[in-house]
Amino acid sequence: MKLHRNLVFATIDSLNQIFNEGKQADKVLRHTLRLDKRWGSRDRSFIAETTYDIVRWKRLYAEIAEVREPFDRANLFRLFAVWATLSGIKIPDWKQFEDTPTRRIKGRFDELSKIRKYRESIPDWMDELGEKELGKKWDKEIAALNQLADVVLRVNTLKTTLENLQNELADLNIETETIPGYPNALKLKERANVFITDAFKNGLFEVQDASSQKVAEMLDAKPGMRVVDACAGAGGKSLHIATMMENKGQLIAMDIYENKLNELKRRARRNDIFNIETRVIDSTKVIKKLAEKADKVLIDAPCSGLGVLKRNPDSKWKLQPEFLDSIRNTQKELLDSYSRMVKPGGDLVYATCSILPSENEKQVKSFLAREEGKDFSLLKEEKILPSKSGFDGFYISLLRKAEKVEK
Template structure:
């Protein structure tokens, strides 16, 4: 591979914004890719994938380069040189790479690969909490899997097409896909491609949604004609899936504290042809109380640490702080206590997170079931999805039924 100056400069500019200014990697990369209309697919892929790669391995590369934050541009070029050397890329004769100690880089990599927190490039506290909650052997396998680049998974919108038809339509565009076993609506791209520019996406034939995330709506046991509440809907990936499983019959009430996210859901629902979704902003507890005892199904896709989705959000490793996890666990329990009251007798509730920590998952469910609000509920089943076993995001979901 030959390095091109303008592409490398874009990566350095992006890393400056992500590491030194705290910008989100996905937003930064979106902006970088608009820089030069002459860039082809390969150029764009280089900028996006290299930036993500260096963000993912920040700690490891910085330790090898012997630089510390905040990184000035010279330090970022040193980190870039480490990335290129370890990838086997020949460094060009640029001033930024003068005196790069290639042999030393490889030696340091071998040394640091014996230390899990350096090898997997994670903060000390994250390594400690992972080992404490999952055990050393399981955590080692899981964090290794969470450092691999995520596949692109599509969820077929069955309101508009079938998996077979969409696969054929994409194949005609030279986008090849595979079915994903035990995921009824999923197609996995064989190679990364810009699926958002396709007519199939513009017509609402699919959404991009990880295979593990797709399991949640299926877990909720929805049927056409039900009243279903998605209580933490966000931009509505799961609400859209629920609407398709309900065949547009019945009512999906999508709720969130952030109005802008529900605006995005409204736009997506229109494209998807999902007509049975009603958005409600949670401005106070009144919005929840109005629905007490009225829902056949309630989905609580709870705010969480997001440790199960590090593959697609590698910068979260550096933004997340241990005190956030303590705070979010309190929020999760408060939401469970309050939102569960929307479930009618005989109805069901799914509590889900994109975390792999038992303290955010099984332990939250146990605490809820022992509480006064939880005495009317029974745990039907749960599903712990780990990245190293599934090959997809880490997720947790528990199905509870209200008995009285």
């Protein structure tokens, strides 16, 4: 592969914004990839994939290159040189790459690969936490979370079928394959920009990881029910629930952020979904009004996001141990508060995109032992580990509230 100066410089500029200015990788790349209309799909792929690669392996590459944050421009080029050398790409004869010690890079890589925190490129505290919570499983899970995430689509069954969508995409040379055990999922065989297709613009599918699709399936909402998605965000799971309800019944999508709910409304229109009502949680009254009125409640709780590192590698560097303590408290409060909306005989699903027991099964066990959870019982739970599924790490539990006993 020959390196092109404008693509390399665009990558360096992106890394500078992510590492030194604290910007989100996906937002930085969305902006970067619009800078030059002459770039083709290969050019864009090079910038995006190289940037994500260097973000993912930041600690390892920095250790090999012997550079420390904040990275000045010269240090960013040293990180790039490490990436290129380990990728088997010839370093060009540019002044930015003068005296690149190719042999030393490979030697340092072999040496550091024997130490997990460098091999998997993670902060010390995260490595210690993973081992503490998962024991020997941590090795396999963090290795799996450093793999490139697949692009998975969820078919909008209100508008098309899996087979029809697969054929429509094939006509555009976008090849997909079905995934056993995931009835509405299609996995791309090769990465492609599916957002520019008419199929996406017409709401025939959403991009949603296979593990995430399991959440609505566990909730199992039926047409005509009243369902609450209590932490809806921009609504990926709300849309899936609404399709399962066949647009019949009421789906109340709630969140503390109005801008996310506005995005959900836009997506719902594209999907031809019209049984979703959005409500901003701006006071406790919003929850109280729905006390014991929902057939099903989903708490897709805010979490560490450790199960989705493969698609959000920059979060490894933004996440702090103090945040974990804070988010566990939030999860506890949400279970205690939002569970009140479940009517007797109704169901509650608690889910996270984390693989840590302290955010998952331990939270549920603690809830069931408290006064707020005394009427609930655990029906089933699913721990989706990236090393086994190949997809994101998730935890999903189904709890049922007891029927009221007439006195």
